[in-house]
Amino acid sequence: MIKAISNRGQAQPASPMRRLEAPYLKMKEIRSHIYPLNIGQPDIETPPSYMDVYRNFPGPTIKYGPSGGLTEYRKTLSDYYANCGISLTPDEILVTTGGSEAIIFVFAAITDPGDEVIVPEPFYANYNGFANMVGARIVPVTSQAETGYALPPISEVESKISARTRAIMICNPGNPTGYAYTEKEIKDLKTLCLKHDIFLVSDEVYREFVYDGTHHSILSESGFESHGIIVDSLSKRFSLCGARLGQVASHNKAVMDAILKMGQARLCPPTVEQYAAMEVHKLGQDYFDGIRKEYQKRRDTVFDGLMKTEGVFCKKPRGAFYIQAKLPVENTVEFAHWLLTEFEMNNETVLVAPGNGFYATKDIGFDEIRIAYIIESGQLARAMDILREGLSAYPGRR
Numbered sequence: 001m002i003k004a005i006s007n008r009g010q011a012q013p014a015s016p017m018r019r020l021e022a023p024y025l026k027m028k029e030i031r032s033h034i035y036p037l038n039i040g041q042p043d044i045e046t047p048p049s050y051m052d053v054y055r056n057f058p059g060p061t062i063k064y065g066p067s068g069g070l071t072e073y074r075k076t077l078s079d080y081y082a083n084c085g086i087s088l089t090p091d092e093i094l095v096t097t098g099g100s101e102a103i104i105f106v107f108a109a110i111t112d113p114g115d116e117v118i119v120p121e122p123f124y125a126n127y128n129g130f131a132n133m134v135g136a137r138i139v140p141v142t143s144q145a146e147t148g149y150a151l152p153p154i155s156e157v158e159s160k161i162s163a164r165t166r167a168i169m170i171c172n173p174g175n176p177t178g179y180a181y182t183e184k185e186i187k188d189l190k191t192l193c194l195k196h197d198i199f200l201v202s203d204e205v206y207r208e209f210v211y212d213g214t215h216h217s218i219l220s221e222s223g224f225e226s227h228g229i230i231v232d233s234l235s236k237r238f239s240l241c242g243a244r245l246g247q248v249a250s251h252n253k254a255v256m257d258a259i260l261k262m263g264q265a266r267l268c269p270p271t272v273e274q275y276a277a278m279e280v281h282k283l284g285q286d287y288f289d290g291i292r293k294e295y296q297k298r299r300d301t302v303f304d305g306l307m308k309t310e311g312v313f314c315k316k317p318r319g320a321f322y323i324q325a326k327l328p329v330e331n332t333v334e335f336a337h338w339l340l341t342e343f344e345m346n347n348e349t350v351l352v353a354p355g356n357g358f359y360a361t362k363d364i365g366f367d368e369i370r371i372a373y374i375i376e377s378g379q380l381a382r383a384m385d386i387l388r389e390g391l392s393a394y395p396g397r398r
Contacts, residue, residue: 008132008133008135011132012129012132012133013125013128013129013132015125015126015129015357016125016353016354016356016357016358017038017039017125017353017357018039019333019354019357020038020336020337020340020351023337023340023341024036024038024340024351027340027341027349031344031347031348031349032346032347032348033347033348034340034348034349034350034351035348035349035350035351035375035379035380035382035383035386036351036374036375037350037351037352037353037371037372037373037374037375037380037383038351038352038353038370038372039353039372039374040175040236040321040322040372040374041241041372041374042236042239042241042321042374043239043374043375043376044239044291044294045239046238046239046240047238047239047279047280047283047287049276049279049280049282049283050238050240050243050276050277050279050280051276052279053272053275053276053278053279054272054273054276057272057275062271062272063271064267064268064271065268065269065271065274066268067260067263067264067266067267067268068094068095068260068263069093069094069095069247069268069269069274070095070271070274070275071090072278073095073274073275073277073278074090074091074093074094074095075090076277076278076281077090077093077095077247077249077281078090078092078093079281080281081093081219081249084207084215084217084220085217085220086217086219086220086230086249087219088219088249088251091256092249092250092251092256093247093248093249094247094248094249094256094259094260094263095245095246095247095269095274096245096246096247096248096263096269097244097245097246097266097269097270098233098235098244098245098246099203099205099231099232099233099235099246100126100130100246101244101246101266102231102232102233102246102247102248103126103127103130103201103203103231104130104133104134105248105259105262105263106201106229106231106248106255106259107130107131107133107134107136108134108258108262109255109258109259109262110166110167110199110201110229110255111131111134111135111136111166111167112135112136113134113135113136114135114136114137114164115136115137115164115165115166116136116137116138116139116162116164116165116166117131117136117137117138117139117165117166117167117168117169117201118139118140118141118157118160118161118165118167118168118169119138119139119140119141119168119169119170119360120140120141120142120143120149120151120152120157120170121140121141121142121143121358121359121360121361122143122149122176122177122324122355122358122359122365122368122370123138123140123169123171123174123175123176123358123360124171124175124176124203124358125357125358127169128360136166137164138360139160139162139165139360140359140360140361141156141157141160142359142361142364143177143179145313145314145315145324145325145326145368146315147315148177148179148315148316148317149174149177149179149315149324150179150185151170151181151185151188151189154188154189154192157189157192158192158196161196161198165196165198166198166199167193167198167199167200167201167229168189168192168193168198168199168200168201169200169201169202169203170189170200170201170202170203171202171203171205171206172186172202172203172204172206172207172215172216172217172218172319173206173207173209173210173215173317173318173319173320174206174317174319174320174322175203175205175206175320175322176322176324176353176355176358176370177317177320177322177324178299178317178318178319178320178321178322178323178324179317179318179319180210180212180213180215180317180318180319180320181216182213182216183216186216186217186218186221187221189218190218190221190223190224190227190228193224193227194223194224194227197227198227199227199228199229199255200218200224200227200228200229201229201230201231202217202218202219202228202229202230202231203231203232204217204230204231204232205231205232205233205235205236205237206236206319206320206321207232207237208237208288208291208292209236209291209292209295209319209320209321210292210318210319211292211295211296211299211318211319212318213318215319217230218230219249219250219251225251225252226251226252227252228250228251228252229248229249229250229252229255230248230249230250231246231247231248232246232247232248232249233245233246233247234246234277234280236321238277238280240273240277240280243270243273243276243277244269244270244273245269245270245273245274245277295321295373297377298321298373298374298375298376298377298380299316299317299321299323299373301373301377301380301381301384302323302371302373302380302384303316303317303323304384305380305381305383305384305385305387305388306323306325306371306384308384308388309384309387309388309391310328310391310392311327311328311391311397311398312325312326312327312328312391313325313326314326321372321373321374322370322371322372322373323370323371323373324355324358324368324369324370324371325368325369325371326367326368327367327368327369327391328367328391328397328398329367329391329394329396329397329398330366330367330396330398331366331367331396332352332354332355332356332366332367332368332369333354333356333366334396335354335369335394335396336351336352336353336354336369338390338394338396339351339352339387339390339394343386343389343390343393343394345385345386345389345390348382348386349386349390350383350386350387350390352369352370352371352387353369353370353371353372354366354368354369355367355368355369355370356368358370
């Protein structure tokens with residue numbers, strides 16, 4: 001009999017965002033419509049300029065590219081960051097096969113097996129899986145719905161630091177919370193990381209999607225050259241989830257050299273996609289202004305709908321395209337399954353993501369859901385009506 005798979009393989013967590021995929025596919029054959037609010041797949045059209053390059057690539061052969069990304073594309077990214085107030089040379093940016101690979105490479109570069117990364121929870125659930133893949137461990141510090149999932153007091157964050165701590169990681173603005181960190185919070189984290197000589201890793205995939213106030217990047221802070229690392233992606237910014245283009249950015253040469261060697265092991269990131277991405281970066285601020293306005297409208301639609309629903313609690317998020325909300329139920333895993341498979345309004349229903357999957361601490365988040373507002377506002381309003389009626393009819397409502 002063949003030997004069992006590795007402990008790492010057995011410990012690898014399944015994605016909580018996709019735990020209802022099987023019943024969803026079954027119910028799609030039965031319901032006239034299911035509003036999919038469980039996964040952050042934007043419905044915004046991919047820019048035509050990207051598709052034009054992709055369809056009309058002139059070369060007879062799609063060849064390997066440089067392991068760190070095309071030189072001209074890294075220059076494009078350097079210019080993009082400069083427009084965001086972040087000074088990075090092309091050599092301080094490495095292109096990855098999506099933001100997921102960027103995070104895996106960073107974890108692999110800065111941790112050894114058994115090392116720890118502190119992350120405010122709730123957090124993007126796949127961080128757990130990425131850490132497990134390299135033998136690292138996520139140490140959560142719990143934020144509260146009552147504060148809109150703001151950074152916990154810095155003393156609480158510091159109390160989680162141990163001899164095995166290698167980094168603090170944030171998502172800014174946050175998935176699943178939509179929380180956008182303040183300038184003071186970024187400065188407090190910088191001070192803490194410098195004090196303990198640990199890295200601050202910032203997932204800034206949703207940088208453009210801040211609706212109230214401005215975005216504060218860790219690499220816009222001076223005096224943080226050795227300790228700050230950005231992971232980034234085009235997936236949400238330009239509706240390019242399937243293109244699998246991301247990047248790592250840091251002034252720390254040792255970190256970037258290590259990541260480049262990891263990139264060499266997988267040869268190169270997608271090549272045609274990089275040429276196409278150079279075109280979409282020419283769109284400018286007008287493009288983002290329009291997208292931001294649309295997502296803000298959607299956020300307001302969902303938030304207003306939740307506020308009309310008895311027993312629901314949430315704060316209005318400032319960024320990303322998610323809302324994490326508390327519901328008057330004991331177990332949103334059971335509620336989400338019931339809503340999908342047993343409840344309907346005019347043969348329509350809603351698919352949401354149970355909130356506990358975004359926590360590393362056991363037994364919390366079971367009264368929360370994440371809503372991704374990635375469909376147009378009229379559909380979102382209808383989805384909120386269905387959710388409201390579903391909660392009213394749910395046998396397990398508190």
